[in-house]
Amino acid sequence: MDAFDGAEVRAWIDRFIATVLDRTGELTELDRQAGDGDYGTNLRSALGRARVNLDGTADPAAVFTAVSEAFLNTGGTSGPLFGMWFREFAKAFTEPVSDATLATAAGNAAAVVQRLGKAEVGHKTMVDAMVPAAQALRAAAERNAGPDRALREAAAAARTGAESTEQLLARRGRASYVGEHARGVMDPGALTVAMFFAAANG
Amino acid sequence: MDAFDGAEVRAWIDRFIATVLDRTGELTELDRQAGDGDYGTNLRSALGRARVNLDGTADPAAVFTAVSEAFLNTGGTSGPLFGMWFREFAKAFTEPVSDATLATAAGNAAAVVQRLGKAEVGHKTMVDAMVPAAQALRAAAERNAGPDRALREAAAAARTGAESTEQLLARRGRASYVGEHARGVMDPGALTVAMFFAAANG
Amino acid sequence: MPVRALLNDPDELVAEALDGFARSHPELVRASADPAYLIRADPADKVALVSGGGSGHEPLHTGFVGAGMLDVAVPGAVFASPTAYQIRAAIRAADRGRGVLLVVKNYTGDVLNFGIAAELAAEEGIETRIALVDDDLATESEDGPGRRGTAAVLAVEKICGAAAERGADLDQLAELAARITSSARTLALATAACTHPGESRPSFELAADEVEFGVGIHGEHGIGRRPYGSARELTAALADPLLESLGLTAGEEVLAIVNGLGATHGLELATVARELHEHLAGRGIRITRSLVGSYVTALDMRGCSVTLLRLDPELAELWDAPVRTPALTW
Amino acid sequence: MPVRALLNDPDELVAEALDGFARSHPELVRASADPAYLIRADPADKVALVSGGGSGHEPLHTGFVGAGMLDVAVPGAVFASPTAYQIRAAIRAADRGRGVLLVVKNYTGDVLNFGIAAELAAEEGIETRIALVDDDLATESEDGPGRRGTAAVLAVEKICGAAAERGADLDQLAELAARITSSARTLALATAACTHPGESRPSFELAADEVEFGVGIHGEHGIGRRPYGSARELTAALADPLLESLGLTAGEEVLAIVNGLGATHGLELATVARELHEHLAGRGIRITRSLVGSYVTALDMRGCSVTLLRLDPELAELWDAPVRTPALTW
Ligand SMILES: Nc1ncnc2c1ncn2[C@@H]1O[C@H](COP(=O)(O)OP(=O)(O)O)[C@@H](O)[C@H]1O
Ligand SMILES: Nc1ncnc2c1ncn2[C@@H]1O[C@H](COP(=O)(O)OP(=O)(O)O)[C@@H](O)[C@H]1O
Ligand SMILES: [Mg+2]
Ligand SMILES: [Mg+2]
Ligand SMILES: [Mg+2]
Numbered sequence A, B: 001m002d003a004f005d006g007a008e009v010r011a012w013i014d015r016f017i018a019t020v021l022d023r024t025g026e027l028t029e030l031d032r033q034a035g036d037g038d039y040g041t042n043l044r045s046a047l048g049r050a051r052v053n054l055d056g057t058a059d060p061a062a063v064f065t066a067v068s069e070a071f072l073n074t075g076g077t078s079g080p081l082f083g084m085w086f087r088e089f090a091k092a093f094t095e096p097v098s099d100a101t102l103a104t105a106a107g108n109a110a111a112v113v114q115r116l117g118k119a120e121v122g123h124k125t126m127v128d129a130m131v132p133a134a135q136a137l138r139a140a141a142e143r144n145a146g147p148d149r150a151l152r153e154a155a156a157a158a159r160t161g162a163e164s165t166e167q168l169l170a171r172r173g174r175a176s177y178v179g180e181h182a183r184g185v186m187d188p189g190a191l192t193v194a195m196f197f198a199a200a201n202g
Numbered sequence C, D: 001m002p003v004r005a006l007l008n009d010p011d012e013l014v015a016e017a018l019d020g021f022a023r024s025h026p027e028l029v030r031a032s033a034d035p036a037y038l039i040r041a042d043p044a045d046k047v048a049l050v051s052g053g054g055s056g057h058e059p060l061h062t063g064f065v066g067a068g069m070l071d072v073a074v075p076g077a078v079f080a081s082p083t084a085y086q087i088r089a090a091i092r093a094a095d096r097g098r099g100v101l102l103v104v105k106n107y108t109g110d111v112l113n114f115g116i117a118a119e120l121a122a123e124e125g126i127e128t129r130i131a132l133v134d135d136d137l138a139t140e141s142e143d144g145p146g147r148r149g150t151a152a153v154l155a156v157e158k159i160c161g162a163a164a165e166r167g168a169d170l171d172q173l174a175e176l177a178a179r180i181t182s183s184a185r186t187l188a189l190a191t192a193a194c195t196h197p198g199e200s201r202p203s204f205e206l207a208a209d210e211v212e213f214g215v216g217i218h219g220e221h222g223i224g225r226r227p228y229g230s231a232r233e234l235t236a237a238l239a240d241p242l243l244e245s246l247g248l249t250a251g252e253e254v255l256a257i258v259n260g261l262g263a264t265h266g267l268e269l270a271t272v273a274r275e276l277h278e279h280l281a282g283r284g285i286r287i288t289r290s291l292v293g294s295y296v297t298a299l300d301m302r303g304c305s306v307t308l309l310r311l312d313p314e315l316a317e318l319w320d321a322p323v324r325t326p327a328l329t330w
């Protein structure tokens, strides 16, 4: 498949929301071990709002706008950053969504988050999953791999990026205050990004 | 002796101050049992101030003015009432002080305290000593008993009045809040009045 | 004062705070150290208003010295009346030859000392009238010293202050004060007691599920314990007896004072204010004027008082008149 | 919030308090419920000032909405930044076509959300500038998020508010704000910690003979414990590092903000103010403007902060300019 449509984008987001809501306990536990323990709550309130916003929406841009707005109405550090991240998807996505669209969206999105949060890869944040996923999408688009394959590769890259945070010391966010205590704890933001790309693949 | 002079009035006040300062512990203990336990402190601060005011004074009116002003600069319920009480002595006393002067002063003084404090004899307050003392002075003056004899009779009447408070329930002041607990406790204000008249007699 | 209060010698607390307060508001007030009182920086040719009482209730009364309110405030020691001579000095300093209204909260010591000071002033040819404020519904009883004076004193000071600026004479002011007091009632509850300076424990302890109802402003017990509840429930519990006592009915307008007792947060007071608006609206009564903040405190007590004052156009208009004091300006 | 706080549902606390606050000051402000913000009742044709941040610091910022200060205040949840969309809504409501100055205390969440809101507003053609306030000397360090923003935000809001009323443009205001911030430093100490709504214990415990030095306004620990001492000693301990950091020398004039952290009594603050006057006078520095009261609170924390701002004639004059808000009026 060269591109996918609004319904598929909507299904992707629905799967993402369902997975995350299913695993907020686990995500909160990670934030508790290396942060302030409200990550799951922040996420749940954003996603609850997203569901309301999404009602009936199936246009790709509109779907991501709905999610972005929900996050921009949410507190915590993750809320506004995810809000601006998803916003770049909304801006780039016009139906049908191709591998090139995905690469542009994810590239711009990671850049916005990096600019706002001032985090580099290796600082143990969501950026550690966002950047490799964007790079994988860019590489896939350059060889016209098609969106399905591109997203599978992005998911793998995001997953590896998220796992890499486990052994890092945090340099940004609240986890940076706890020093060595954060080592051994995967960054919940990065894990959420991995869940997002994993949800793309049926 | 028909009358006594400023030096004698001054000696009387000095004896009064000395006695009270000597017994503030006892007076405070009475206020503690049937009040808020600050009576001795209030009195000590008034009399300390009185000593400063009295420095060098030997005119009868000036002596009582000094004491009155000290009390009117003091807190508590007793401070202002004693201040107004002594003030009537200052107003009435012109040298030499006769039995008639004493009767007028003590009569006016008891009346002022009664008007301001709204206490009757039997309400277990300083009035229970002030009124009988004033009556004794009036009676003595009517039979021209002279100030020495008048003051001895006043002291006895004040002492009896003060002792009579022991068995009363208080109807005025903080002691009135403690009900039966005040029974058996002599009113410290009345006792102070008795000390005052006792101090007149050498 | 809590343990670890910010003070030097407790015996100097009132004097030092008075000095610091005056230095913080040099454009509005001046302090006299001995006898201690606070006086308007710009005296006006009118009947003077003097109030005072024990310290520990700040900003009352020192915070209300200035144009449109008090001319002089006289602070006593913490929770103790100022002395008769101190008050006389304040009266002398305040008088501009048109007499002095003495605004007195109904407590034995204040009544006695202000009364004596008034007599002493009269002997010097200074005319005074005492405006006795006794708004605390918790202490209403057949005999005894009568209702205590609490936050309604603010309304008396503000409204009479405005009338004085407009040239009302002493008798008119005394009458106005009496009218305000008879139209105002207050009830308070504490969610935690206060601690007197020098003591290490609060004046009473509450369980987590209770509040002290009907407290005054000296840390004393109230008239009973009630279950702790929502701001909605507690506000209704304070408001209903006030409405009944004043006989307020649908269509009437009131001034409401939602007053923090010392350590109550602004978020709490705003919440109580909201509930009061709702509760009264439910009875058809409108709060058309209000004051929400910590104005009459009891050291670090937690909780609040609610004062309702039945308004008429004259009182409302005088309430709205300009005022310029450290704690109240409009 | 203490146990037994006066509130309904803690999740509704901020919204209900905002409603109650607006209803208590109908002549000055209006509340928007969703998104939540507080706006001046009488908008003026000028550069708008918007500030905000977590709740629990009242009267900051809602108390400073009005003529001569803020146009809109945006309250977040207790101790949490308002959201980016909430701030965008506030910016939209405030803008009169002349741009909006965003006064932001330096905390990660606030910086992020105000920054995002500014970007979103720019996309809509609304020009903004961020005035970052970072006055807390306790958090000065080489790396990390930099000094926190605390009570100097008041000076920025007041002084830039006055300049905006006089027609300063957005760039001038941003420059003025930067000048104020660089001329101001704050230090705070707590004599008791605060208790978050819903929690039953304060965020830290102090022994009777110690104070927490260098605290912020979110109940967090300070930079160390110090022995409890007299107001004189503690005031000096707060003032000296400020004097040094600002390089203040004899002959200079300052604005001093003696700020209560929530449950500090007026007698205590006045005493600290006095000691500050004395201490600075001893170094030849004069406090020619001051603000003494609980303006930037941390729920029911006890203690105080001291802010010094080096004054020049322009800053002093703008400070003196009229202001008319719920918590500050002259
Ligand atoms: N500066 C930053 N840049 C990018 N992501 C960040 C940054 N700081 C924190 N994060 C992400 O935010 C997540 C925590 O989010 P959340 O719990 O909502 O924030 P908070 O720390 O404010 O409670 C972290 O797991 C991390 O991925
Ligand atoms: N209404 C009153 N009239 C006369 N004397 C009174 C009255 N109330 C109290 N007293 C006197 O005052 C004394 C207590 O004085 P003090 O301890 O100074 O007052 P307080 O109760 O204010 O602490 C009592 O022993 C009593 O003699
Ligand atoms: Mg978190
Ligand atoms: Mg958080
Ligand atoms: Mg006593």
Ligand SMILES: [Mg+2]
Pocket: B036, B038, B076, B077
């Ligand atoms: Mg006493």
